[in-house]
Amino acid sequence: MQEQENWDLTIKPHSKWYDLRIKEIFKYKDLLFLFVRRDFVAVYKQTILGPLWFFIQPIITALTFTVIFGNLAKISTDGLPQVLFYMCGITLWNYFSDTLTKTSDTFTANANIFGKVYFPRMIMPLSVVLSNLIKLGVQFLLFIAIWLYFLLKPNQIHPNLALCLIPFLIILIGFMGLSFGIIISSLTTKYRDLKFLVTFGVQLMMYASPIVYPLSIVPAKYKLLIIANPVTSIIETFKYAFLGVGEFNWLHLAYSTVFTITLFMISLVIFHKVEKTFMDTV
């Protein structure tokens, strides 16, 4: 009867918090990529402009910012061309905010699928991160095109070695968006209150990050508050790398990194706990 004891799977009420079943996610990697594909193919079906919308969105936003914050409110851009300055912030910020808002309803939006079949629930938010990463890639090309145009003009922008940090910054901000998103989605299965905070909160967070203004014009008494926002140093470093102005501070970046890692760990544990029984409360 000894051989009876090697079970492949045990369904239990609780599992250890560190038992995250990462191996399972690899088993379902095909599903992950199919979901990413679905997100892409489905979104622009029955549209005339199709994937061109990827470009239209950031351009219109950058132009709006140029008119409102640049020309009407006359907020400084540290002497940089306004369109470039805004595009730089928007490109990275969009990745963060899209990832956050789309992962934040993982459980509620997919309740009908989750209620019928089991697959590692983490596949869903991961697919959102990946499809947004592709979207970021496309928008990044647009940004690079504008950047190159200004680069050819003398003495406007000064890219530097911090460019090596760009992949790291993108990964960092992606994980931060994911962590915030799945924490919110886990907490909203039972109590929906947080849901109302998401769109509104993301908007507030944007104004607390140096996207429409440079960190240099923030008055000293608010500066600590803005730096405490973990997105700030990532955006500032990103801008510094490409444009050569802004504040690049290893300490601030380290803070954001530690913050993200901690948040990600917490979010994994919460998500994992909630995924077992959310069907009963959603």
Added chain:
Amino acid sequence: MSKIVLKAENISKQYRLGQLGTGTISHDLNRLWAKMRGKEDPYLKLGDVNDRSRIEKSDYVWSLKDINFEIKEGEVVGIIGKNGAGKSTLLKILSQVTSPTTGEVKVKGRIASLLEVGTGFHPDLSGRENIFLNGAILGMTKQEIKSKLDEIVDFSGVAKYLDTPVKRYSSGMMVRLGFAVAAHLEPEILIVDEVLAVGDQEFQDKCIGKMKDVSNSGRTVLFVSHNMSAVKNLCKKGILLEKGSISSINSINDVINKYLEKNQQNNQNGIISSSASFVNTGEAKFKTIHIKNINNESINEINYKSPIKVCTTFEILTDLKDFFIDVRIINSEGTTLTHSMNKYKNKTITALKKGFYESIVSLNNNFQPGNYSITIGIFHENGYYMDYVENISSFKVSKIASDNLNNYSYHWIEGNLFDDAEWLINKL
């Protein structure tokens, strides 16, 4: 001895009744407090058995309580029980959609569940894209799906529309495509809910056929259904659930008989026991039921083509402005054959004061010989059941007619209802 591939140990599932709201957070905090002090969850002690006929005192209910069973490799097991007996909850736990409150399930081999066909179909994607998506959701790899694509398309019979978005499909096509994908899953253990209740007869036969193939190929299947003939057809072993516990595990025939017998115990010489109701709000209650022939004699067996009367008495416990009462005749496979209601012919409003009443329904007995059961219900004017009793009585239609002239004169019996059809055969 074949090995055990699935073992359920003491699984229970508790649900909270009522709305989730501000009241819930205090319970959650209490629970957390108990956990922090290393004590047991205080709410686990609460909760009644899942009996929908009573108004619960507690906010918690045990949808499943102490379920234990073992399934060996290659067994095809049918899970049966009344609505609300816990079948769906058990399925959800086995397919990992939700976890049990206590207990464990141990599984050997790949397990796949089919609680619905076409889960995750995206309306804007084409049939082909959805085959891949649905297949992957059910746990297949891209490679597996690719190698079976032709078979799947063939089985579904939608080859022509493969590159059309599924939102343009008819509902039947969607179901066929969904089942086709599911049918080509190859897990060691397959869990199937009543998905067969969809599609036309031809497709249903195809599904049953496919399920038989699956079970013949030595894989383990758990099948949940209300359709007794389908269960009998497919399964060798049965599990009968009743009010959240297992009341019998045995060969499928024994279990089905026990299930049918159980329904009879609620009815002792026509007196309906107080626990028989499936739904009861306390506003009305059926007291007795008798099936009578034309001479007002209570009977269990009726002659072929002789009219029958279903006579019930019931108590009204609160004054009613209007009410509805209905009678269903159900065949041995669980299909409702006829449904009649007091309002079908006479639509006048009937206000009732508190007290006892009787109802007499005269039915043209146009049933073929066989066994039939009766389900009765009484509704509030707002449309909800105040009392609903399933399978409370039964009768048999014999092959003998009262007048000896119209006896049922064939060896075989097809169908449940006869039709007084006129036949005309002409030489051409």
